[in-house]
Amino acid sequence: MATHVDARGLSCPQPVILTRTALQQAGGGQVVVTVDTMTQVHNCTRAATKLGWQATYEQKGDVFEMTLRKGPA
Amino acid sequence: MNKPKGFFASPVGIIVVGLVIGGLAATLQKAGNPANMGVCVACFTRDIAGGLGLHQAKPVQYIRPEIPAFCLGAFLAALAFREFKPRTGSAPITRFILGMTAMIGALVFLGCPWRALLRLAGGDWNAILGLAGLIIGIAVGVQCLKLGFSLGRSYPTRAVAGLAMPFAMLALLVLAVLYPHFGENAALFRSEKGPGAAAAHVAVSIIVGLVIGFLAQRTRFCTVGGIRDVILMRDFHLLSGVIAFLVAAFALNLVYGQFHPGFTLGADAEGKVVMQPAAHTTHWLNFAGMLLAGLSFTLAGGCPGRQVFLSGEGDGDAGVFVLGMLTGAAVAHNFLMVGNGPQAPYIVVIALVVVLLIGILGRERLAVGR
Numbered sequence: 001m002a003t004h005v006d007a008r009g010l011s012c013p014q015p016v017i018l019t020r021t022a023l024q025q026a027g028g029g030q031v032v033v034t035v036d037t038m039t040q041v042h043n044c045t046r047a048a049t050k051l052g053w054q055a056t057y058e059q060k061g062d063v064f065e066m067t068l069r070k071g072p073a
Numbered sequence: 074m075n076k077p078k079g080f081f082a083s084p085v086g087i088i089v090v091g092l093v094i095g096g097l098a099a100t101l102q103k104a105g106n107p108a109n110m111g112v113c114v115a116c117f118t119r120d121i122a123g124g125l126g127l128h129q130a131k132p133v134q135y136i137r138p139e140i141p142a143f144c145l146g147a148f149l150a151a152l153a154f155r156e157f158k159p160r161t162g163s164a165p166i167t168r169f170i171l172g173m174t175a176m177i178g179a180l181v182f183l184g185c186p187w188r189a190l191l192r193l194a195g196g197d198w199n200a201i202l203g204l205a206g207l208i209i210g211i212a213v214g215v216q217c218l219k220l221g222f223s224l225g226r227s228y229p230t231r232a233v234a235g236l237a238m239p240f241a242m243l244a245l246l247v248l249a250v251l252y253p254h255f256g257e258n259a260a261l262f263r264s265e266k267g268p269g270a271a272a273a274h275v276a277v278s279i280i281v282g283l284v285i286g287f288l289a290q291r292t293r294f295c296t297v298g299g300i301r302d303v304i305l306m307r308d309f310h311l312l313s314g315v316i317a318f319l320v321a322a323f324a325l326n327l328v329y330g331q332f333h334p335g336f337t338l339g340a341d342a343e344g345k346v347v348m349q350p351a352a353h354t355t356h357w358l359n360f361a362g363m364l365l366a367g368l369s370f371t372l373a374g375g376c377p378g379r380q381v382f383l384s385g386e387g388d389g390d391a392g393v394f395v396l397g398m399l400t401g402a403a404v405a406h407n408f409l410m411v412g413n414g415p416q417a418p419y420i421v422v423i424a425l426v427v428v429l430l431i432g433i434l435g436r437e438r439l440a441v442g443r
Contacts, residue, residue, distance in 0.1 A: 009163065009226030011374030011390075012298060013305060017218060020306065036229075038156055039293050042082045046310055057075055062158070062229060 002030040007040060008063060015040045016047045019068070023051050028071035036063050044068075081291035087310060090292045091317030097281050098191055098318075099325035101139075104273035108331065108350035109195040111322070112139055112285065114377035115176055115185035115366075116351070118395070119402035120269050121245065126260035127403035130411075132267020136249040138275050139282040140381060141242035146286020147385030148239040154291070159235025161389030164224040167431060168373055168390050172397020173404065174424045175369035175377065180405045181362030181417045182206070183351050185377045186296035186370070189363065190315070194322035196334035197349040199359050206360035210367025211300045217372060217432035218305075224373070225437065227390055235387030238395070242385070250275060268351055290382050294318075297367065297376035355413040361421045368428050372435070 005022045007015035015035050022031050031053075033044055041064050045055040053070040080086045098111030110116050116133075123134030151157040179185045182203045184192060189207060192200035214222075252261055264270040272278065288294070292314065299312035326332040336354050338347040348354070370376050373394050375383065380398070383391035405411050410420040 009160065009228055011163065011224055011227075012295075013218065013301060013374075014223055016306070036160075037158065038154075042293070046308060047306060050306065050308060055076070059075075 002032050005031065005033040007044070008034055008036045010040075012039075012043065016043050019044045020047050020051065023048060023053055023068065023070075029069070031068040033066040033068060034063055035066065038064070040064075041066060081288075084310060084313060087292045087294065087314035088317045090288045090294055091314030092321040093288060094285050094294065095190075095194070095318035095321030096325050097285060098187070099194070099322045099329060099331065101273050101278070101281055102191075102331060103325075103329045104277055105271060106273050106278075107268040107271040109192045109197055110184070110188055110268065110351060111191055112281075113184050113188035113191065114140065114143075114381060115179035115398070115402070116183075116188060116268070118176065118377070118398050119180060119406070120264075122399050122402040123269060123406070124248075124261050124263060126262055127399070128406035130406040131269075132264050133269040133406070134262040134264045135269040135272060136245060136252065136261060136263075137272075138246060138249040138278040139285075141246040141249065142279045142282025143286040143289070143378065143381045144239060144242040144385040145246065146283040146288075147290035147382035148286075149283070150287040150290035151386035156290075157235065157387050159230045159232050159387040159389070160227040161230045161234055162225075163227040163390045164435075165390060165393045167224060167435070168394045169397035169400070171369045171373040171428065171431065172380070172394040173401030174428050175366045175373065175394075176398040176401030177405050177410060177420055177424055178210075178362045178365030178367075178369060179377070180402065180411045181413075181421055182359050182366065183353065183412050185366070186363075187318075187376070187378055190296065190319045191322055192349070192352065194319055194326050194332075195350075196326075196332045197352055198334065198336045199349060199352050199354060199356070202356050202359035203363040206363035207297075207367040208300055210364040210369075211297060211371045212304050213364075213429075214368045214371025214432065215301055215304045217435075221436040222372060222432050223435065223437040224390075227388070230389065234389050237389065238384040238392035246279065250279075286382060286385060289378060290386060293379070294382075295375045295379040297370040298379065300367075301371055353413045358413050358417055358421065361425070362417075365421055365425050365428065368425070368432065372428065372432055
């Protein structure tokens with residue numbers, strides 16, 4: 001079951017802090033992060049990539065849903 | 074599924090934009106803006122406060138076109154790239170206070186983080202104390218964030234709320250161009266001497282401001298964020314842009330003959346010590362002022378430039394922070410708290426206590442849900 005992080009509406013760098021915490025807790029697998037600006041998509045992608053995760057995102061209405069993956073799905 | 078990409082989000086993009094902004098800052102000085110102050114967001118917001126008559130410090134009164142142009146450049150970029158998103162509701166009064174304390178701290182040092190870099194690039198070694206204070210202030214802010222500090226969420230709002238700051242800035246820009254004078258002892262005010270009298274041509278200031286606003290919105294250029302991200306997670310992305318800013322300003326200062334190293338500029342013919350431009354040598358106040366500013370900016374989510382750019386892309390909370398800065402500038406001058414002025418030591422200590430309390434008491438549990 002994927003971990004979900006709701007980082008909508010949070011100022012820098014809180015979405016990144018929440019995402020990093022979730023990734024470190026999960027260790028691998030899939031983490032879904034919801035943000036509401038492209039700035040946070042880029043910031044969270046950078047943070048995830050540094051920890052060895054792969055990031056993709058999808059725009060759903062006014063928000064962006066990011067899927068972060070590491071290791072076997 | 075998309076993968077985040079694009080030139081402006083790339084490592085090269087942020088470095089190129091840092092070089093451009095730093096180069097433009099030094100060039101604005103060559104074109105007439107005050108020395109070591111090419112695009113100081115704190116100083117220029119303070120000048121605007123003076124121009125509007127919110128304070129009566131005669132040498133620093135001028136409706137600087139750069140600040141509204143920053144906001145409008147970011148507004149245009151956000152519109153062009155469909156990133157204009159009206160949002161608000163995240164602790165506005167706290168952000169207003171943080172805007173005030175950030176500005177008060179910056180004006181004790183006599184410059185925002187951008188100017189700290191520009192002062193260093195111009196050879197003003199007092200900036201080293203300021204930058205040291207800034208880094209420590211940001212580090213303290215990062216600790217507060219790690220312990221759970223949050224100003225809470227913002228929420229989508231109506232377009233009119235997101236347009237408020239861009240329209241206010243447009244009005245300011247119109248005033249800057251027309252500069253109407255409404256009578257004796259009435260606004261608008263404009264310095265006849267001092268830093269407020271030093272200005273590039275208004276058209277040059279507007280064009281440069283729009284370009285910087287546009288580029289900074291695209292890259293999320295942020296001086297405080299640069300240092301914060303290194304402390305928080307060893308991420309050098311934003312900092313590489315900040316270093317590029319410093320390098321470009323330094324290189325062009327050498328070319329333009331604007332580099333004069335020292336804590337002071339030596340003694341004049343009468344043996345009187347000549348200070349660096351708009352600077353003082355009270356080291357602990359240079360340090361403590363920027364410590365206060367760094368902590369305030371970090372808790373609010375970004376440097377003063379970034380707050381102006383965010384206000385242009387519809388972030389009403391960043392707009393409230395900018396209004397706090399404008400008010401803080403007026404208060405700082407009206408109560409003689411600027412530089413090493415008589416009230417500066419007291420206000421720095423008091424404001425530091427206030428901001429630390431905000432940082433400690435503002436913790437919130439934002440659990441990572443499953």
